[in-house]
Amino acid sequence: CVLPVLWVFLSAFKDIDEFLSVPPTLLPHSFHPEKIGTVWKKLNFGVYYYNSFLIILGNLAACLVFNGVFGYVLSRLKPKGTKLLYMLVFWTLLMPTSMCMVPLYMSFVKLGLMDSFIPLFIMSGANAYETLLFRNFFNGIPESYVEAAKIDGATNLGIFFKIIMPISKPIIMVVSIFSVQMSWGSFFWPYLILTDERKQPVSIALYTLSSGAVTDDQYVIVMMLAILPVLILFSIFSKYIIGGNNMSGVKG
Secondary structure, three states: OHHHHHHHHHHOOOOHHHHOOOOOOOOOOOOOOHHHHHHHHHHOHHHHHHHHHHHHHHHHHHHHHHHHHHHHHHHHHOOOOHHHHHHHHHHHHHOOOHHHHHHHHHHHHHOOOOOOOHHHHHHHOOOHHHHHHHHHHHHOOOHHHHHHHHHOOOOHHHHHHHHHHHHOHHHHHHHHHHHHHHHHHOOHHHHHHOOOHHHOOHHHHHHHHHHOOOOHHHHHHHHHHHHHHHHHHHHHHHHHHHHHHHOOOOOO
């Protein structure tokens, strides 16, 4: 799995003749780092990066706040109908995503949310998997913390933001990494909703540019620019990503 990524990064520095040579070479005979700047300016790639990071930040905020609050409700507040809510959330994990595509799309059209980042934020803030991750983690927090805050007169939202979230850094980190990964690689919904090229993220640019807008060697540079943030993210937070797999079990 390392060799294709390595080939992309090395091929990005080859000139067009060496890139198309047969048999192909792994190590470039001559390096041309200036090609990266040329492609970046030619395609105005900074706009795609800006849109991607804007989507990531919005999705992350919606994910942590709304999924976290819902997980807190299921874990601590437990109003009437909590068991039914929990079953409905769990059942959504078993439903094929194709069942929701048409109703969601029609809803966004009727609400006038097309060509907007808001639908992406809404879907990120209604993630059953991440809600259950929060719920399972909150179940392990001692009840004495919550009771002490209630004695001091804290509201439920105050307890959530001032007590629960500060001591939930491990699950916040794990959910944040999952959210960033999914947001960066998301293709279907951004492609469906964001028809304005000025609002499209890197994942859509990677697809649209494959139709011949750039030469093959330049397209490899685009691939490298799309892969680079993911590699940086994994290299920095690899222990949290691996640890997150251990938190992904759903407990009753």
